[in-house]
Amino acid sequence: MATATRIPPEVLARYEPVIGLEVHVQLLTASKIFCGCSTSFGAPPNSNVCPVCLGLPGALPVLNRKAVEFAALAALALGCQVRETSSFARKNYFYPDLPKGYQISQYDQPLAEHGAIEITSGEGRKKVGITRLHLEEDAGKSLHDGFAESATSTCLDLNRAGTPLAEIVSEPEISSPDEAFEYLTRLKEIILFTGVSDCNMEEGSLRCDANVSVRRKGAKEFGAKVEVKNVNSFRFIREALAYEIERQVEALESGEKVVQETRLYHAAEGKTFSMRSKEQAHDYRYFPDPDLQPLVVDAAWQAEIRKQLPELPEALRARLVAQYGITEYDAGVLSASRSLAQQFEAAARSAKNPKRVANLVQSELMGRLKARDLSIEQSPITMRGVAMSADLAEAGTISSKMLKDLYDHAFATGEDFAAVYEREKPQQLSDASAIEKVIEDVMAANPQQVEQYRAGKTTVKAFFVGQVMKATKGQANPAMVNELLDKKLAG
Numbered sequence: 001m002a003t004a005t006r007i008p009p010e011v012l013a014r015y016e017p018v019i020g021l022e023v024h025v026q027l028l029t030a031s032k033i034f035c036g037c038s039t040s041f042g043a044p045p046n047s048n049v050c051p052v053c054l055g056l057p058g059a060l061p062v063l064n065r066k067a068v069e070f071a072a073l074a075a076l077a078l079g080c081q082v083r084e085t086s087s088f089a090r091k092n093y094f095y096p097d098l099p100k101g102y103q104i105s106q107y108d109q110p111l112a113e114h115g116a117i118e119i120t121s122g123e124g125r126k127k128v129g130i131t132r133l134h135l136e137e138d139a140g141k142s143l144h145d146g147f148a149e150s151a152t153s154t155c156l157d158l159n160r161a162g163t164p165l166a167e168i169v170s171e172p173e174i175s176s177p178d179e180a181f182e183y184l185t186r187l188k189e190i191i192l193f194t195g196v197s198d199c200n201m202e203e204g205s206l207r208c209d210a211n212v213s214v215r216r217k218g219a220k221e222f223g224a225k226v227e228v229k230n231v232n233s234f235r236f237i238r239e240a241l242a243y244e245i246e247r248q249v250e251a252l253e254s255g256e257k258v259v260q261e262t263r264l265y266h267a268a269e270g271k272t273f274s275m276r277s278k279e280q281a282h283d284y285r286y287f288p289d290p291d292l293q294p295l296v297v298d299a300a301w302q303a304e305i306r307k308q309l310p311e312l313p314e315a316l317r318a319r320l321v322a323q324y325g326i327t328e329y330d331a332g333v334l335s336a337s338r339s340l341a342q343q344f345e346a347a348a349r350s351a352k353n354p355k356r357v358a359n360l361v362q363s364e365l366m367g368r369l370k371a372r373d374l375s376i377e378q379s380p381i382t383m384r385g386v387a388m389s390a391d392l393a394e395a396g397t398i399s400s401k402m403l404k405d406l407y408d409h410a411f412a413t414g415e416d417f418a419a420v421y422e423r424e425k426p427q428q429l430s431d432a433s434a435i436e437k438v439i440e441d442v443m444a445a446n447p448q449q450v451e452q453y454r455a456g457k458t459t460v461k462a463f464f465v466g467q468v469m470k471a472t473k474g475q476a477n478p479a480m481v482n483e484l485l486d487k488k489l490a491g
Contacts, residue, residue: 007246007249007250007253011249011253012245012246012249013217014216014217015214015215015216015217015245015249015252016175016214016215016216016217017174017175017176017177017212017213017214017241017245018172018174018175018212018213018214018215018222018223019172019174019175019176019177019179019180019210019211019212019241020169020170020171020172020173020174020210020211020212021169021170021174021180021183021184021208021209021210021211022167022168022169022170022208022209022210022211023167023168023169023170023184023187023206023207023208024138024165024166024167024168024206024207024208024209025074025165025166025167025168025191025196025197025199025205025206026039026138026163026164026165026197026204026205026206027066027067027070027071027164027165027166027196027197028070028195028196028197028198029064029066029067029070029164030066031064032048032052032053032064032137032162032163032164033061033063033064033067033104033135033136033137033162033163033164033165034052034053034061034062034063034064034104034137034162035050035052035053035061035062035162036050037049037050037052037053037162039163039164041203043159045143045155045157045159046156046157046158046159047159048159049158049159049161052162053099053137053158053161053162054099054158054161055099055100055101060291061104061289061291061292063292063295064164067135067164068111068135068295068297069305069308070164070166070194070196070197071111071112071133071135071164071166071196072111072112072297072302072305073194073196073305073308073309074133074166074168074190074191074194074196074197075111075112075115075133075166076112076302076305076306076309077190077191077193077194077309077312078115078116078117078130078133078168078187078190079114079115079116079117079130080112080113080114080115080130080132080133081112081113081114081115082111082112082297082302082305083109083110083111083112083113083297084296084297084298084299084302085109085294085295085296085297086106086109086110086111086134086135086294086295086297087106087107087108087109087288087289087292087294087295088104088105088106088135088288088289088292088295089104089105089106089107089108089286089287089288089289090102090103090104090105090286090287090288090289091103091104091105091107091136091284091286092284092285092286093283093284095139096142096154096156097139097140097141097142097156097158097161098139098140098161099140099158099161103136103137103139104136104137104289104292105134105135105136105137105167106134106135106136107286108286109294110132110133110134111133111134111135111295111297112132112133112134113131113132113133114129114130114131115129115130115133116128116129116130117130117170117183117186117187117190118186118314119179119182119183119186120182121175121176121178121179121182122176122178122179126179128170128171128173128174128179128183129170129171129173130168130169130170130171131169131170131171132167132168132169133166133167133168133169134166134167135164135165135166135167135295136165136167137161137162137163137164137165138160138161138162138163138164138165139160139161140156140157140158140159140160140161141156141157141158141159141160142154142155142156143155143156143157160204166196166197168187170183172211172222177237177238177239177241177242177245178238180210180237180238180241181234181235181237181238184208184234184237185234186313188206188234189313190312190313191206192337192338193310193311193312193313193338194308194309194310195310195338201232201233202232207232208231208234208237209227209228209229209231210227210228210231210237210240210241211225211226211227211228212225212226212228212241212244212245212248213225213226213248213258214245214248214249214252214258223248223252223258224257224258224259224260225260226244226248226258226259226260226261226262226263226272227261227262227263228240228241228244228262228263228264228265228272229262229263229264229265229275230264230265231265236265236267239265239267239270240265240272243265243270243271243272244263244272247272259277260277261274261275261276261277262274262275262276262277263275310338313335316331316335316341317331317332317335318331320334320335320341320344320345324348324354324355324358325354325355326354326355326358330358330359330362333361333362333366334358334361334362337376339376339377340376343376343382343383344357344358344361344383346383346384347361347383347384347386347387347390348387350384350387351387351390351391351394352390352391352394352395353390353391353394356390356393356394357383357386357387357390360386360389360390360393360403361383361386364389364403364404364407365379365381365386365407368407368411372411380410380411380413380414380415380416381407381410381411381416381417382416382417384416384418385410385416385417385418386417388417388418388421389403389406389407389417389421392421396430396477396479398426399474399475399476399477399478400478401469401474402426402474402475405426405474406420406421406424406426409424426475430477430480432480432484435468435472435476435477435480435481435484436484436488438468438471438472438476439464439468439481439484439485439488440488441471442464442467442468442471443464443488443489446463446464446467449463449464450489453489454489454491461485461486461489464485464489465478465481465482465485468481468485469481
C-alpha cells in the first residue's frame with residue numbers, strides 16, 4: 001500500500017480513528033424508481049430515458065413498489081426497524097448529470113433505522129450500528145474521456161438517472177481500515193443473500209463513501225470529518241482510509257487544522273486529494289417532495305416482505321457446521337454465496353459422506369473454476385456430479401488420481417461428471433494378488449531402495465508407492481498398496 005507519510009507507530013497510537021460508511025446499493029428492479037425506464041446496464045447512452053427521469057416540465061414521478069419491497073427486505077436483513085410511514089424530499093444541488101437540479105431522496109423520515117452488522121475486529125466480535133437505510137434515485141454519469149470532443153466538453157449519459165438506490169449509513173463506530181473492510185464484506189454478503197442487488201462494483205451497483213476523522217485517545221469530541229469518495233473496491237477503501245488517517249494525524253501533530261472537506265482517492269498514487277469543501281445538510285435545502293405522497297409500509301405489508309427473508313449467512317454457517325459435521329472454515333467457503341450453499345446442501349444430503357463433498361468442492365471444483373474465471377453456475381460439474389464422485393471415492397471404486405483425471409476430462413469437454421465417468425469407466429484395482437505381483441516386480445527392479453528401507457530409511461516407502469501407482473496407471477487401491485508394501489518390504 002502506497003502512503004506519502006511515515007508516522008511513527010507511537011505517534012499514531014496516541015490517536016484513534018472514527019469512521020462511518022455510506023453505502024449506495026442499486027436495487028435489482030427492472031425499471032427505475034419513479035418511471036418505467038429500463039435499468040439494464042450497458043445500453044447506448046441516453047437510450048433508457050423519459051420525461052420523468054429527464055426532469056421535463058409537467059412530468060410526475062410514480063413510486064416503484066418493487067423498489068420499496070427490495071429496500072425493506074434489505075433493511076430487515078440488516079436488523080433495521082422499518083418505519084410504517086416515511087417520506088420523500090428534494091435534495092437540491094447543481095451538477096451537470098442531475099437533470100432536475102435536485103435528487104429525490106429521504107431525509108428526516110427514512111424508510112428504516114437502527115440496524116447493526118456484527119463483524120470480527122482485532123478485539124473479537126463487535127457490532128457496528130446502522131443509523132438508517134433510505135431510498136433515493138441515482139444521478140446520471142459524466143463522461144470525460146473517449147470522445148472526439150473530450151478535450152473541450154464533458155458528455156452526459158443519463159441512463160442511470162432515476163435508478164433506485166438504497167443508501168445504508170453506518171454509525172461512526174468503525175475504528176480501523178480493517179474493520180471498515182470487514183463491515184463492507186459482511187454487508188455485501190447479506191445484501192447478496194437477499195437477492196435485492198447484484199452488488200457489482202464494476203457496474204456501479206455498489207458504491208461507498210467513507211467519512212473519517214481522528215481524535216486523541218480518550219477524547220469525547222469528534223475531529224473534523226473528511227469524506228473520501230470515488231473509491232471502487234473494498235481494498236482501495238481500506239488503503240484510502242489508512243492514508244487519510246496518517247494524513248490527518250500528521251496535520252494535527254504539525255499544529256495544523258484538519259479541514260472538513262470531500263477528497264478523492266487515487267489508487268495509482270495511494271493518496272487522497274482535495275475535491276471540494278464538505279456541504280452541510282442545510283446546504284441542500286431539503287423540503288418535502290410535493291409530487292409524492294408519504295410512503296406507508298404497514299404491518300401487513302412488512303409481514304409479507306419478512307416472509308421473503310432467506311436464512312442469513314451467520315445462521316447458515318452455524319447450521320452447516322452442526323448438520324454436516326464440517327469445519328467453520330469449510331462452512332465459510334461453502335456459504336460464500338447463497339447459490340453455492342444451496343447447491344452444496346443438495347449434494348451433501350444425497351452423498352454418503354458430506355465432509356468428503358465439502359472437501360471436493362474446495363480442493364477439486366473451486367480451484368478449477370477460479371483458474372478458468374468461471375462461477376459456480378458455469379461449472380460443467382454440477383453438485384450432483386460432485387456427490388457422485390464423492391460416493392465413488394468413498395466406496396473405493398476410484399482413487400484420488402482417477403477422480404482428478406475425471407474432473408480434468410469434465411472441464412476439458414464441458415460434460416458433467418456422470419457422463420465422463422460412464423464413458424471412461426475407470427475401475428480401481430483392488431485385487432490383492434495382482435497388486436502383490438506389481439509390488440514384487442517393482443522391488444525386483446529396485447534392489448538398492450529395498451536395502452535402504454530395510455536398513456532403516458523408511459521414507460523410501462514413498463518411492464515404492466509412487467512406482468506401484470505408476471505401474472498400475474493410478475488404478476491400484478492406495479490403502480491396499482500401503483498395507484501390502486509394509487508386509488513385502490518387511491521381508
